Structure formats: C-alpha cells, structure tokens
Amino acid sequence: MNNSDLKGKWSQIKGEAQRKWGKLTNDDLDVIEGDREKLIGKLQERYDMSREEAEREVDSFRL
Template identity: 60%
Template sequence: MDNNVIKGKWMQIKGEAKKQWGKLTDDDLDVIAGEKDKLVGKLQERYGHTKEDAEAEYHKWEQSYRN
C-alpha cells in the first residue's frame, strides 16, 4: 500500500495500529498521522527497535492492508 493511502485512511486504520502496537499512545498516533517515517520513529522510541527492525515491522503490518 502506498504511503499516501495510509495517510488518507489513517483515521480509519489508526485503531488497528493501536492494536498492533499497544505502547503507542493516542497522542503518538495523532502525531504520526499516517506518515511512515513518524511511525517507524515511534516504534524505535517505544519498543527500542533498530530502524531496520521498525521498518520491517511497518512493512509487515502494511502488507495486511494490501490483501
């Protein structure tokens, strides 16, 4: 899924992001606003992931919306 699609549907799917990553706060999700780089950064911050691991996790999650 294109990052623009994630941004466009963010209000609809941010609940799913919250389920996937429970350590993200509502404020985090509002700041992220569907932007991949912000989400990856928050995953690094909240979960202690490397950038590569956070990006891999994002892409795995993103794939679920392609199907």
C-alpha cells in the same frame, strides 16, 4: 505499507495500529497522522527497535 496508503487510510486504521503496537498512545497516533517515517520513529522509540526492525513492522502491517 507505503506512506500514501497510510496517510489515506490513517483515520480508519489507527485503531488497528494501536492494537498491534499497544505502547503507542493516542497522542502518538495523532502526531503520526499516517506518516510512515513518524510511525517508524515512534516504534523505534517505544519498542527500542532498530530502524530496520521498525521498517519491517510497518511494511508487514496489513489490514
């Protein structure tokens, strides 16, 4: 999912993001605000993923 898709739909999809990545808090989701790079960074931080793994997770995130 690209950055413009995330930003444009963030308020609609952040609940799905939290269900998929349960370690992300509401505060994390508020800070991310649909920014792909911030989401990748938070996934790396919360799940101890490599950047490549986090990018694959985000890219595979479909609603």
